[in-house]
Amino acid sequence: MRKIVAYIGSRRGESSNTYKFAKSVLDFVSANCDSTYEIIRPEDFLINECEGCQVCFREGYCIKDDDIKLIKNKLLGADFIVLASPVYVHNISGDLKVLIDRLGYWTHLLKLAGKGSAVLTTNMSNGHNTALNYLEMVLTSLGSQVVTKYNASSHYPNQLNDEKWIKASSNIIGYSIIDSLEHGVKSTQKLESLFLTLKEMMIKYREYKINYGEWSYWNDMGYFDCENFSELLELQNRSACK
Ligand SMILES: Cc1cc2nc3c(=O)[nH]c(=O)nc-3n(C[C@H](O)[C@H](O)[C@H](O)COP(=O)(O)O)c2cc1C
Structure with missing residues (x-):
């Protein structure tokens, strides 16, 4: 059975728009493909900020002792990764940025090569292109093939409260993920x-x-x-x- 790991960069738990949007996609995938998913939320893990010592770039490992090892193992054990974030001032949430900084040296090691990935954001109306493109660039730098990137807005346009839109979009995103899980990763x-x-x-x-x-x-x-x-x-x- 294929495994998807999804990091949701919002601390609003099950009330989070990003959580609801990502869950709708993940439920569609698990209903239509032999797969399971695990959701990672920032409030469940202690991930300290990178201190910039750069030991990781020199030695190939991080010296900080917190929950980053748990998250790394989850990412490495996944067949497919979803990074999802609310848009905060035209970019991703601070929690997700801290996680990405801590994985920075993985961009030199192509640690996520062979895994497909998807990027999701939610916002009120704007700033999503910067956030989506940034996350796409990060995942590509980690060696992953990004198969889809998608935003859902709550105000202009009102997509998050439109059940039909959520269902149709979850299907479109879900089929891209299923295609990657079933046919494997391709180079770009x-x-x-x-x-x-x-x-x-x-x-x-x-x-x-x-x-x-x-x-x-x-x-x-x-x-x-x-x-x-x-x-x-x-x-x-x-x-x-x-
Ligand atoms: C600090 C902060 C900054 C935000 N910046 C933007 C923004 O730049 N553009 C936008 O359209 N919405 C912005 N929003 C709204 C959120 O992106 C939007 O409500 C999102 O769906 C919240 O996701 P969540 O419920 O998963 O936390 C911001 C919200 C917060 C709290």
Whole structure:
């Protein structure tokens, strides 16, 4: 059975618009595809702010001891990831930004390669494009294929209180997620170009003997032997079959 992990960046629990919108999508997916989902909420975990020590970039791990390890394990164990956030002043919520900062070094390690993802936001009327595009960029930088991004507004237009709109949109988003779960992840131009940039950077790190944690991870994972991101996905599939 396939597993979806959804992070909802609102602290309003079950009253949250973002929670309700995401849940409608997730319920549609689990009703139409052999899958389960788990929702992660900020109030259930202690995730401290990044202090900027940059040990993670040098050594490949974070020294802070809080619930980030639990969240990392959930993300790594997922087949598909949903990042959902209310729009706060034209961007994502602070909770989700803190989480993303703590995962920052994963963007050099392509830790979410091989996983599909979706980005959802809710707002009153504006600012969603900045938030959606930012989340899409973050997930792509983590190596994930973003298959859909979608906003639901409460005021202009009034979509969140329109049951028909919610149902139709949940179906559209849900089918994109199901397609990814059933047919697997594909490479994209953005992922290919990201891979080449990172590979060049890692080759330099290895040559200059800096940021050992990062290039040794690339080495251990066999990423240096891949010519492109598609080969990395093939390598992952071969390892999963062993
Ligand atoms: C601090 C704050 C900033 C907000 N900024 C925006 C905004 O820039 N644009 C907008 O349309 N709505 C904005 N909103 C409204 C929320 O995005 C909207 O009500 C959202 O659906 C709340 O999601 P939630 O119920 O999941 O917490 C803001 C709300 C708060 C609390």
